[in-house]
Amino acid sequence: MKERFQVHGGARLTGAVKVSGAKNSVLKLMAAALLAEGTTTLTNCPEILDVPLMREVLVGLGCEVIVDGTDVMVTVPRHLTPDADFEAVRQFRASVCVLGPLTARCGRATVALPGGDAIGSRPLDMHQSGLEKLGCTTRIEHGCVVTEVDHLTGADIALDFPSVGATENILTAAVLADGITVLDNAAREPEIVDLCNLLNSMGAKIDGAGSNTITITGVTELHPATHEVVGDRIVAGTWAYAAAMTQGDVTVGGISPKHLHLPLEKLKVAGAEVETYEQGFRVKMNHRPQAVDYQTLPYPGFPTDLQPMAIGLAAVSDGLSMITENVFESRFRFVDEMQRLGADASVDGHHVAIRGKKELSSTKVWSSDIRAGAGLVMAALAADGISEIHDVFHIDRGYPHFVEQLNALGARVERIED
Ligand code: UD1
Numbered sequence: 141m142k143e144r145f146q147v148h149g150g151a152r153l154t155g156a157v158k159v160s161g162a163k164n165s166v167l168k169l170m171a172a173a174l175l176a177e178g179t180t181t182l183t184n185c186p187e188i189l190d191v192p193l194m195r196e197v198l199v200g201l202g203c204e205v206i207v208d209g210t211d212v213m214v215t216v217p218r219h220l221t222p223d224a225d226f227e228a229v230r231q232f233r234a235s236v237c238v239l240g241p242l243t244a245r246c247g248r249a250t251v252a253l254p255g256g257d258a259i260g261s262r263p264l265d266m267h268q269s270g271l272e273k274l275g276c277t278t279r280i281e282h283g284c285v286v287t288e289v290d291h292l293t294g295a296d297i298a299l300d301f302p303s304v305g306a307t308e309n310i311l312t313a314a315v316l317a318d319g320i321t322v323l324d325n326a327a328r329e330p331e332i333v334d335l336c337n338l339l340n341s342m343g344a345k346i347d348g349a350g351s352n353t354i355t356i357t358g359v360t361e362l363h364p365a366t367h368e369v370v371g372d373r374i375v376a377g378t379w380a381y382a383a384a385m386t387q388g389d390v391t392v393g394g395i396s397p398k399h400l401h402l403p404l405e406k407l408k409v410a411g412a413e414v415e416t417y418e419q420g421f422r423v424k425m426n427h428r429p430q431a432v433d434y435q436t437l438p439y440p441g442f443p444t445d446l447q448p449m450a451i452g453l454a455a456v457s458d459g460l461s462m463i464t465e466n467v468f469e470s471r472f473r474f475v476d477e478m479q480r481l482g483a484d485a486s487v488d489g490h491h492v493a494i495r496g497k498k499e500l501s502s503t504k505v506w507s508s509d510i511r512a513g514a515g516l517v518m519a520a521l522a523a524d525g526i527s528e529i530h531d532v533f534h535i536d537r538g539y540p541h542f543v544e545q546l547n548a549l550g551a552r553v554e555r556i557e558d
Contacts, residue, residue: 448515
């Protein structure tokens with residue numbers, strides 16, 4: 141069933157909103173549960189489409205998974221099936237995170253290649269070379285990545301780039317390896333820290349999570365645990381940018397503002413008042429934002445997942461903004477849709493120059509991925525009439541109760557069946 145959003149422009153978002161657990165954490169935590177026989181319980185899970193999709197993957201491996209609102213219980217049998225179901229895995233990129241746990245538990249794994257998507261090609265070379273350093277053989281065969289190993293052995297591994305997915309697959313294999321693994325140039329995202337916190341509460345020995353170098357001392361067995369998923373900094377950042385874009389006043393809870401340090405600093409430069417609390421922040425914008433430049437980089441740099449929101453803000457700011465995408469090569473495809481909404485943007489390679497306008501112009505646009513979709517909804521709020529955002533299933537993959545939350549903040553957005 142295809143659905144679209146009808147967005148009334150001219151809204152000023154005001155009020156309070158609370159974010160739930162991070163999409164980019166919960167899926168990896170569900171996969172990490174595979175490392176221990178028994179029931180691992182995750183709380184504060186987001187009610188988004190990707191959670192039941194991951195449930196399908198884990199059920200195909202022999203697990204029982206209960207999704208009960210914001211609680212997810214994963215019961216893992218002693219013997220897992222090491223082959224992830226092609227159809228289930230193909231549907232979403234994050235499913236590749238079962239590779240490390242399956243290799244560690246079963247000594248082999250077959251996982252369908254997730255393939256490229258609308259934000260650029262997403263190869264697995266660093267996942268493979270990291271697992272090979274731990275003693276695996278890996279190959280690509282019949283559209284799947286295949287790993288095999290007699291026993292995993294700790295190793296010194298240096299990543300060419302701090303890939304989030306490669307860091308996760310190496311971590312979740314190395315926890316059950318024989319000896320010590322030192323992972324250099326590791327990803328530092330809060331979701332990596334969250335994964336390490338769960339693994340440590342399952343009995344793993346990991347030091348240095350959140351820094352460039354993570355040290356993992358292998359153990360022979362892990363046990364199940366209960367864990368609260370870290371707040372979603374990308375959803376929180378979306379609300380922060382939406383507040384600024386609509387000259388609103390929004391308080392966001394459920395998130396450490398430290399996880400959004402640079403995006404909030406950028407909003408201050410754009411002219412917003414930003415107050416931070418222990419588990420939240422408030423963004424207030426009383427006038428038209430000033431143009432600001434952005435460069436996306438791995439954490440703690442500006443997140444590539446908030447780049448569409450930065451483009452939306454630039455599109456209504458006073459002056460010229462230059463936005464540089466350094467993480468995913470094709471992430472500017474959605475700029476075409478922003479241009480349909482009237483944005484004055486020109487793309488040159490991995491740079492986009494945007495001269496802000498006072499108001500955008502309502503039209504029909506199509507979302508191409510989760511974040512681009514959310515960015516288009518926000519931009520439509522700053523347009524002059526009623527816009528239609530199509531293919532909203534992308535947005536539903538990452539933003540729980542999005543329409544309800546927008547309307548609670550004073551927007552007028554309706555979900556309509558095509
Ligand atoms: C994760 C997030 C995604 C976020 C991204 C960067 C999930 C489900 N997704 O994606 O929302 O935008 O981190 O913060 O958590 N690369 C290689 N070879 C590899 C692995 C990666 O060349 O083996 C490249 C990718 O093509 C990309 C860059 O490295 O250009 C970053 O990718 P990575 O950090 O791995 O992102 P994901 O884990 O796929």
